[in-house]
Amino acid sequence: MGRQITIGTRGSQLALWQANWVKSALEEKFSDLSVELLIIKTKGDKILDVPLAKVGGKGLFVKEIEEALLDGRIDLAVHSMKDMPADIPEGLCIGAIPERENPRDALVSRHNLPLAELPRGARVGTSSLRRSAQLKSVRPDIEIVSLRGNLGTRLKKLETEDLDAIILAAAGLRRMGFEDRITECLDETVMLPAVGQGALCIESRENDPEIGPLMAALNHGETRTVVLGERAFLNRLEGGCQVPIACHGELSADGGFALTGLVASLDGMTVIRERLSGPAAECERIGVALAEQLLAQGAEEILESLKETDENNNR
Incomplete structure (x- = not known):
């Protein structure tokens, strides 16, 4: 009798692609394993007519799936790593991080x-405060238009809502076969990616003896090192999904690790950006140290003002 496990996932086309990729990878590596998917609707999926920043940023796309993992309805959860809040519920862990796709942001322009x-005055669609703040920094003349919905919906809105361009993660476009729609992969000096962007997070229960070997088989060590460094940076800044925080790490051939981090004001007028490097084995320490540098240079005041605005919006 073969083993059976259940993966929890959101129901969007991209989320299903990601979950099915994990399913196929597991069934290929473990011939006695049968994997089924359970689609779970999250708060972020239900509220589509309000900008994400006004809904409340932390855990919008993961909370309900994590609850199913904790109560045993599912054995694994597949998320986009960039949707993962800094804090993970007690009893759960990041079981595996497969090899990362392109982490950069992509501009999809109506006229290429x-x-x-x-x-001048171009209308650009994005639902991300991180993207809009960096856009305003390099092109203060641009009008930012709030853009919600799944990948296909956003691409349609480029035409139907009279937008000049939209910004999406290059990874999602590549995974869904829309790479030919990319006008430009934005350089990191212009648009630093979100923490974990382009990587998948396979979340599991801690110390689960049945699941542990499955996670070890899917984990990509280099990607995990880089992403854990980025997440240490996020965790020190106590950042949710909807804060203008960006970070990207890179490994070098000689075992080094370099991390670039950024905190911006909503209007893009203030952008605090630094880079820190050291041994790859110290990736999380480097992430924390980089965050400390930014906090000391004024990021703390930016984040406090954002927190106050968020609290006022939710009263």
Whole structure:
């Protein structure tokens, strides 16, 4: 008799692609394993007519799936790593991080114009405060238009809502076969990615003897090192999904690790950015140290003002 496990996932096309990728990878590596998917609707999926920042940022796309993991309805959860809050509920852990896809942000332009050539006052769609703050920093003339919905919906809105361009994660476009829609992969000097962007998070219960070997088989050591460094940076800043925080790490051939981090004001007028490097084995220490540098340079005041705004919006 073969083993059977259940993966919890959101129901969007991209989420299902990711969950099915994990299912196929597991069934290929473990011939006695049968994997089924359970679609779970999250708060972020239910509220589509309000900007994410006004809904409340932490755990919007993961909380209900994590509850199913804790109560045993599912054995694994597959998330986009960039949707994962800094804090993970007690009893759960990041079981595996497979090899990362392209982490950069992509501009999809209606007339195939790169960011630098968009007309003055161009309308650009994004639901991310991180993206909009960095856009305003390099192109203060641009009008930011709130953009919600799944990948297909956002691509349609480029036409139907009279937008000049939209910004999406390159990883999602590549995974869904829309790579040909990318006008420009934005350089990290212009648009630093979200923590964990392009990586998957396979979440599991801690110390589960049945699941542990499955996670070990899917984990990609180099990606895990980089992402854990980025998440240590996020955790020190106590950042949720909807805060203008960006971070990206890179490994070098000689065992080094370099991390670039950024905190920006909502209007893009203040951007605090630093880079720190050290041994890859100290990735999490480097993440915390980089966050401390930014806090000392004014990021603390930016984050406190955002927290006050968030509390006022939720009263």
